[in-house]
Amino acid sequence: MALPSPNLDDRRFQQLVDEAKRYVQQRAPEWTDHNVSDPGVTLIETFAYMVDQLLYRLNRVPDRNYAAFLDLLGVRLFPPTVARADVDFWLSAPQPDTVLLPAGTEVATARGETEEAVVFSTSEDLAIVPSSLAGLVTAPASGDRTDRTAPLGAGKDIPCFQSRPEPGDALMFGLPTAVPRCIVAVRLDSRVEGIGVDPRQPPLVWEAWDGARWVPCLTGTDSTGGLNRPGEVTVFVPAGHTESVTAGIRAGWLRCRVTAPEPGQPFYSESPTIREAEVFTVGGTAGVEHAETVHDVPLGVSEGVAGQTFSVRRVPILLDGEPPVVQTSSAQGWQDWTPVEHFGASSPDDRHVLIDAVTGEFAFPPEVREADGTMRAYGAVPPKGAQLRVPRYRTGGGAAGNVARGAIRVLRSSVPYVAGVDNREAARGGVDGESVENAKARAPHILRVQERAVTAGDYEVIAREAAPSLRRVRCLPAVAGEGGAVRVLVVPDAVADPGGRLRFEQLIPPDQVLATVAERLDERRLVGTRLVVEPPAYQGVTVVARLVAADGDVDRVRAEALDALFRHIDPLHGGADGTGWPFGRPVQYGEVFAVLQNVRGVGLVEEVRLFPADPITGRRGAAAERIDVAASALVFSHQHQVVVTAGGPGEGA
Numbered sequence: 001m002a003l004p005s006p007n008l009d010d011r012r013f014q015q016l017v018d019e020a021k022r023y024v025q026q027r028a029p030e031w032t033d034h035n036v037s038d039p040g041v042t043l044i045e046t047f048a049y050m051v052d053q054l055l056y057r058l059n060r061v062p063d064r065n066y067a068a069f070l071d072l073l074g075v076r077l078f079p080p081t082v083a084r085a086d087v088d089f090w091l092s093a094p095q096p097d098t099v100l101l102p103a104g105t106e107v108a109t110a111r112g113e114t115e116e117a118v119v120f121s122t123s124e125d126l127a128i129v130p131s132s133l134a135g136l137v138t139a140p141a142s143g144d145r146t147d148r149t150a151p152l153g154a155g156k157d158i159p160c161f162q163s164r165p166e167p168g169d170a171l172m173f174g175l176p177t178a179v180p181r182c183i184v185a186v187r188l189d190s191r192v193e194g195i196g197v198d199p200r201q202p203p204l205v206w207e208a209w210d211g212a213r214w215v216p217c218l219t220g221t222d223s224t225g226g227l228n229r230p231g232e233v234t235v236f237v238p239a240g241h242t243e244s245v246t247a248g249i250r251a252g253w254l255r256c257r258v259t260a261p262e263p264g265q266p267f268y269s270e271s272p273t274i275r276e277a278e279v280f281t282v283g284g285t286a287g288v289e290h291a292e293t294v295h296d297v298p299l300g301v302s303e304g305v306a307g308q309t310f311s312v313r314r315v316p317i318l319l320d321g322e323p324p325v326v327q328t329s330s331a332q333g334w335q336d337w338t339p340v341e342h343f344g345a346s347s348p349d350d351r352h353v354l355i356d357a358v359t360g361e362f363a364f365p366p367e368v369r370e371a372d373g374t375m376r377a378y379g380a381v382p383p384k385g386a387q388l389r390v391p392r393y394r395t396g397g398g399a400a401g402n403v404a405r406g407a408i409r410v411l412r413s414s415v416p417y418v419a420g421v422d423n424r425e426a427a428r429g430g431v432d433g434e435s436v437e438n439a440k441a442r443a444p445h446i447l448r449v450q451e452r453a454v455t456a457g458d459y460e461v462i463a464r465e466a467a468p469s470l471r472r473v474r475c476l477p478a479v480a481g482e483g484g485a486v487r488v489l490v491v492p493d494a495v496a497d498p499g500g501r502l503r504f505e506q507l508i509p510p511d512q513v514l515a516t517v518a519e520r521l522d523e524r525r526l527v528g529t530r531l532v533v534e535p536p537a538y539q540g541v542t543v544v545a546r547l548v549a550a551d552g553d554v555d556r557v558r559a560e561a562l563d564a565l566f567r568h569i570d571p572l573h574g575g576a577d578g579t580g581w582p583f584g585r586p587v588q589y590g591e592v593f594a595v596l597q598n599v600r601g602v603g604l605v606e607e608v609r610l611f612p613a614d615p616i617t618g619r620r621g622a623a624a625e626r627i628d629v630a631a632s633a634l635v636f637s638h639q640h641q642v643v644v645t646a647g648g649p650g651e652g653a
Contacts, residue, residue, distance in 0.1 A: 013045075013048055013049055013052045016048035016051055016052050017044055017045055017048045020044045020047075020048060021034050021041075021044065024040075024044075066440060067436070067440075070439060070440065070443050073443065073446070073447070074342070075439055075442070075443050075446060076356065076357075076358070077358045077433060077434045077435075077436070077439055078433065078434035078465075078468060079316040079317065079318060079319060079357035079358055079397070079433055079434075080316055080318070080396075080397035080398045080399075080430070080431060080432050080433040081318070081320050081397055081429060081430060081431045081468055081469055082289045082290045082291045082318060082320060082394075082396060082397040082401060082429065082430060083120075083289070083290040083397075083398075083399075083400075083401025083402045083403070083427040083428060083429050083430030084123075084287060084288065084289045084290075084427060084428070084429050085120070085287070085288055085403075085408065085423045085425060085426065085427035085428070086285050086286070086287055086288075086423065086424065086425065087107055087120070087122075087285070087286055087287075087288045087408055087421050087422070087423050088183060088236075088283055088284070088285050088421065088422055088423070088424065089101060089126065089128070089283050089284050089285070089286065089411075089415070089418050089420075089421050090183070090282060090283040090418070090419055090420045090421070090422075091128065091281070091282055091283050091417050091418060091419060092417055092418070092419035093417070094130065094280040094281055094282060095128070095130055095281075095417050096130055097130065098127050098128065098129050098130065099127075099128040099284075099415075099416070099417050099418070100125060100126070100127055100128075101122060101125065101126040101127075101128070101284070101286060101415055101418070102122075102125055103121075103122055103123060103124050103125050104121050104122060104293060104413075105121065105122045105126075105286075105413045105415060106119055106120070106121050106411075106412035106413045107119075107120050107121075107122075107288060107408050107410060107411055107412060107413075107421050108120065108408065108410045108412050109403055109407045109408055109409070109410065110407075110409060110410055111410075117410065118290065118400055118401055118403055118407075119290070119292070119412065120288035120289060120290050120401070120408060120427070121288060121289065121291065121292060121293070122286045122287065122288050123286075123287050123288065123289050124286070124287070126181060126284050126285075126286040127284070128182055128281060128283065128284040129177060129178075129179045129182055129281060130280070130281050131175045131176065131177070131179050131182070131184055131252075131279050131280060131281045132175070132176060132278075132279055132280065133173060133174070133175070133277055133278060133279045134149075134174045134175060134176045134249065134251045135147065135149045135172075135173075135174030135246075135247070135249040135251050136148045136149050136152050136158065136171070136172070136173060136174070136277060137149075137171075137172040137174065137246055137247045137249070138158070138159070138160065138161070138170075138171055138172070139169070139170040139171075139172055139255070140161065140162045140166070140168075140169050140170075141162075141166045141167065141168030141169050141170075141258075142166070142168075143162075145172070145246060145247045146247070147247045147248065147249065149174075149249070152274070152275075152276075152277060155275065155276075156275075157273040157274070157275050158273060158274050158275070159271045159272075159273050160227055160256070160271055160272050160273065160274060161258055161268070161271040161272075162271060163270070163271055164268075164269070164270070164271075165258050165267075165268040165270075165271050166258065167203075167258050167259055167260040168257065168258065169257070169258045169271075170255045170256065170257040170258070171227075171255065171256045171274075172246060172253055172254070172255040173186060173253070173254045173255065173256075173277070173279055174246070174249050174251030174252070174253055175251055175252040175253070175254065175279060176251065176252070177243060177251075177252055178241045178242045178243050178252035179237050179241060179252055179281060180237060180238070180239045180240065180241040180242075181237065181238070181239050181241075181284055181285050181286065182237050182281050182283070182284045182285075183220075183234060183235070183236055183237070183281065183282050183283035183284060183285065184234075184235050184237060184254070184279055184280065184281050184282065185232050185233070185234055185235075185279070185280055185281075185282045186232065186233045186235060186254070186277070186278075186279050187231075187232045187276075187277070187278040187279070187280075188224055188227065188230065188231065188232075188233070188274050188276070188277055188278075189230045189274065189275050189276035189277075190224070190227060190228070190229060190230060190272055190273055190274045190275065195268070195269045195270040196266055196267055196268050196269035196270065197226045197228070197266050197267065197268050198226075198265070198266045199225025199226050199228050199229075200225075201265060202225070202226025202227070202228075203226075203258055203259045203260070203261045203262075203265060203267055203268070204226055204227070204256055204257065204258060204259065205256075205257050205259050206219050206233070206235050206254065206255070206256055206257075207254070207255050207257060208235075208237050208238055208240075208241045208252075208253070208254050208255075209241070209242065209244055209252075209253045209254075209255075210238065210240030210241060210242055211240070211242040211244065214255065214257075215238050215240060215241075217235050217236055217237060217238060217254070218235075218236040218424075219233060219234060219235055219236070220234030220235075220236065221233075221234050222234070226272075227256070227272040227274070228272060233256075234282070235254060236285060237254070254279075262617065263619075288408070288423075288427075289396075289401075290396055290397060290398070290400070290401025290427065290430055291318055291394045291395065291396035291397055292394065292395055292396050293392060293393070293394050294312075294314055294390075294392070294393055294394070294395060295391065295392055296389060296390075296391060296392075297312050297314075297389060297390045297393070298387070298388070298389050299311075299312070299326065299362060299388035299389055299390060300388055301385060301386070301387060301388070302328065302381075302382035302383060302384060302385065302386040302387075302388060303384060304381060304382070304383055304384025304385070305381065306364070306365060306366050306367040306377065306381050307363070307364065307365070307366040307367070308363075308364045308381075308382070309361050309362065309363045309364070310361070310362045310388060311359065311360050311361045311362070312360040312362075312390060312393070313360070314360070314395045315357075315358065315359060315360035315395065316357050316358050316360065316395060316397070316433055317355060317357040317360055317393050317394070317395060318357070318393075318394040318395060318396065318397050319355070319357050320397075321394065323339040323355065324339070324355070324390050324391075324392060324393035324394075325337060325338065325339065325353075325390070325391070326339075326353050326362055326388060326389070326390055327388070327389050327390070327391055328382045328383070328386040328387065328388050329386050329387040329388075330383070330386065334389075334391075335351065336351070337351045337352065337353040337364075337382075338350075338351060338352055338353070339352075339353055339354070339355050340352045340353070340354060341354075342354070343365045343366070343378035343379055344378070346365055346378045346379040347379075348376075348377040348378075348379065348380065349380055350365075350379050350380060351379070351380050352365055352379045352380075358433060358434075362390070364379065364381060364382060365377065365378040365379025365380065365381065366378055397430060397431075397433075398430055398431070398432045398433070399430045399431060399432045400430065401427055401429075401430035402426065402427055402428055402429075402430045402493070402495045403423075403426065403427050403495065404426050404495050404496070404497060405423055405424060405425050405426045405495075405497060406422055406423065406424075407423065407426075407427075408421060408422065408423040408427070409421060409422050425505075425506075426494065426495035426496075426497070426506065427495070428469065428492060428493065428494060428495055428506075429469040429492075429510075429513075430469070431468040431469050431493075445457075445461045449461055449462065451524055452524050452526075453521055453524045453525050453526070454526060456475035456476070456477075456486075457475075458524075459473075459475040459486060459488050459521060460473045460474070460475050460488075462520055462521055462524055463475075463488055463490060463517045463520070463521060463533075465520070466516050466517045466519075466520035466521070467490070467509075467513050467516055467517050469492060469493055469513065470490050470491065470492060470493065470509070470513070470517075471491050471492060471493035471494075471572050471580070472490070472491040472571075472572070472580055473488065473489070473490050473491075474488075474489040474536065474583050474632075475487070475488050475489075476489065476631065476632055485529075485530040485531070485532060486525070486529055486530070486531055486532065487532045487534070487632065488517065488521065488531070488532070488533045488534075489534065489535065489536040489583075489632060490509050490513070490514070490517060490533065490534075490535060491507060491509070491535065491536065491571060491572065491580075491634070492506075492507065492508075492509040492510070492513065493572065494506035494507060494572060500563060500566055500567065501566055501637075502566075502570065502571075502572070502636070502637070504538065504615040504616065504636060504638075507535065507538065507571060507572075507636070508535050509535055514533050514534070517533050518531060518533040521533065536583070536632055536633055536634050537630060537632055537633040537634075538571070538615050538633060538634055538635070538636040539612065539627065539629045539630070539633050539634070539635050539636065540612065540613030540614055540615040540635075540636050540637075540638035541569050541587050541610065541611070541612065541613065541627055541635050541636065541637060541638060542610075542611040542612075542613045542620055542638050542639055542640060542641070543565050543569070543592055543608065543609070543610060543611075543637075543640045543641070543642075544607075544608075544609045544611065544623075544640075544641045544642075545561070545565075545592075545596055545605065545607060545608045545609070545640075545641070545642050545643070546605075546606040546607040546642075546643045546644075546645070547561060547596060547599075547602050547604065547605055547606065547642060547643070547644045547645070548602070548603045548604040548605075548606060548644070548645055548646075548647040549601055549602065549603060549644050549645070549646055549647055550601055550602065550603030550604075550647055551601050551603075552646045552647070553601055554644045554645070554646050556601065557599065557600075557601045557602060557644050558642050558643075558644040560599050560600060560601070561596055561599045561602065561642045561644070562640055562642055564595050564596065564598075564599050565592070565595065565596070565637060565640045565642070566637045566640065568591075568592075568595045569581065569587065569592075569635050569636075569637045570637065571634040571635060571636060574635075576591075580634075581634055581635050583629075583631060583632065583633070583634060584629055584630060584631040584632070584633065585629060585635075586626050586627060586628045586629055587610060587626070587627045587629070587635055588625070588626050588627075589608060589610060589625040589626065592608055592610065593605055593608050596608065603647045604647065609623045610623065610624055610625065610626075610627055611623055611624075612624065612627050613638040613639070615636050615638050618638070618639070
């Protein structure tokens with residue numbers, strides 16, 4: 001069944017016996033022999049046993065009925081969802097041929113003394129395509145593109161940009177073919193430095209052409225210092241990379257483009273030059289999930305009657321992707337049976353099946369006796385003697401898959417030429433299966449909402465059901481000028497980096513999650529309601545404080561003070577109750593002072609200053625004793641600074 005019944009376990013016998021003996025002492029003090037050998041004690045134990053059974057079952061009747069009612073309402077436990085991440089596979093050396101990683105390649109975290117390894121598998125094939133430099137083109141912001149391939153091959157110095165670079169100038173690298181989801185290294189040898197820039201933060205961005213636009217690329221190590229010296233740049237090419245024709249050369253194009261400098265960022269006063277250029281593939285990036293695929297699972301043999309159920313051994317069944325199908329053998333081969341949410345709309349000829357993801361049960365349509373005595377079939381029945389199987393389904397999932405970045409570093413499957421793996425970002429999206437207690441709490445919301453979104457609470461309940469991986473959901477009315485609009489703000493459950501620090505990009509939900517929530521709400525919104533599903537705005541907060549350590553352990557006090565600040569000013573787990581900073585709640589001087597004062601070993605809080613900060617650009621505003629937060633915004637800790645000096649045991653007394 002969808003919801004398990006309470007476990008009727010008897011454990012109160014001795015309590016009843018002891019209570020009966022106390023009553024005997026009050027009512028019949030002349031009875032002094034209370035040993036188990038006394039016949040009266042035997043009677044007490046007999047009646048205690050019988051009363052214990054009656055009381056326990058009577059007390060459990062409401063829970064049992066509640067579970068039965070939920071089952072009748074069709075309330076089923078949510079199965080777990082899988083955690084997903086992008087994992088980089090690094091080659092031992094550039095290869096002349098394509099290296100193929102098949103779907104199902106397994107990677108894992110390192111196994112500890114007390115922790116088992118968390119295993120992930122790739123969700124699709126990954127082709128690590130070899131690359132080289134097929135063409136070099138300079139593209140000034142104002143002017144024509146020029147093919148520099150021949151001069152580069154002749155060993156001449158090629159200016160990367162205009163003599164006085166401008167934002168928009170670009171140096172384009174043509175690869176023989178597109179290399180989607182590959183990691184390429186661009187090796188450059190330059191003679192003249194690009195004078196004026198800071199090699200640690202050059203005004204450059206790497207991009208790849210996807211057939212319609214230039215898509216920004218993430219970069220790894222850059223030993224060129226902004227094209228200032230010989231070195232390599234590691235570029236992570238996005239999945240949409242494709243070939244196109246530029247300056248008469250058909251290739252898969254990457255480019256290094258000059259960007260407008262940020263305030264205080266040095267800019268080029270002279271164009272850098274390159275004398276040699278080389279491009280080669282060093283790895284690839286694949287999506288992995290905390291799940292395992294099971295193939296060709298036999299279910300049994302059909303008896304040819306309605307309402308049959310069959311189960312698989314390995315549970316739960318994951319339904320967050322393409323649901324599994326059931327196949328039955330026939331003279332024409334294997335026939336598919338389509339999963340449905342219910343049999344209410346099924347006709348007698350429909351080959352439908354109902355899946356209980358938690359128990360792993362596959363139920364076939366029933367027959368129901370109508371009021372006039374006729375039997376109505378709510379779907380077809382597998383013929384008697386037919387073999388049943390599930391060709392493919394996925395199992396696994398859960399919160400254990402939400403591992404930190406850099407934790408996935410073990411290659412379990414043997415793949416030639418692959419030397420190592422790692423994940424640049426934490427895996428996220430894993431949620432444990434729903435408990436019975438949570439289903440009981442959810443049931444009243446289901447009855448109230450009735451699959452339609454009217455109130456703000458309705459939108460929040462439906463959004464949480466659509467994406468269990470969300471940490472927080474908030475529905476707000478339309479802002480001025482957006483009549484008839486509803487804003488649903490969603491915050492994902494992020495895995496903090498070692499040390500408990502959250503990065504801003506971890507708080508932005510994936511596009512897939514936003515699309516899933518929007519689709520579910522769009523089906524249930526009122527006609528004429530315009531729906532906006534987006535992450536909230538984030539107000540960065542920087543705390544600058546000076547403390548005096550009472551015990552002289554300056555390093556420990558500073559570390560614990562920073563931990564306390566990051567823990568308190570946290571959109572997921574911060575605030576006074578530890579459930580996340582409330583939407584729209586300001587950050588005030590007094591509460592931050594109290595947080596620091598309560599840190600173990602702090603003798604005196606000498607100074608506290610609060611600064612509003614932009615979490616994207618890092619700009620800080622003027623110091624204030626109160627930082628106001630918009631009703632649709634959350635706070636985010638941004639680079640707190642704590643200075644601790646040594647004091648004595650009596651410091652601050």
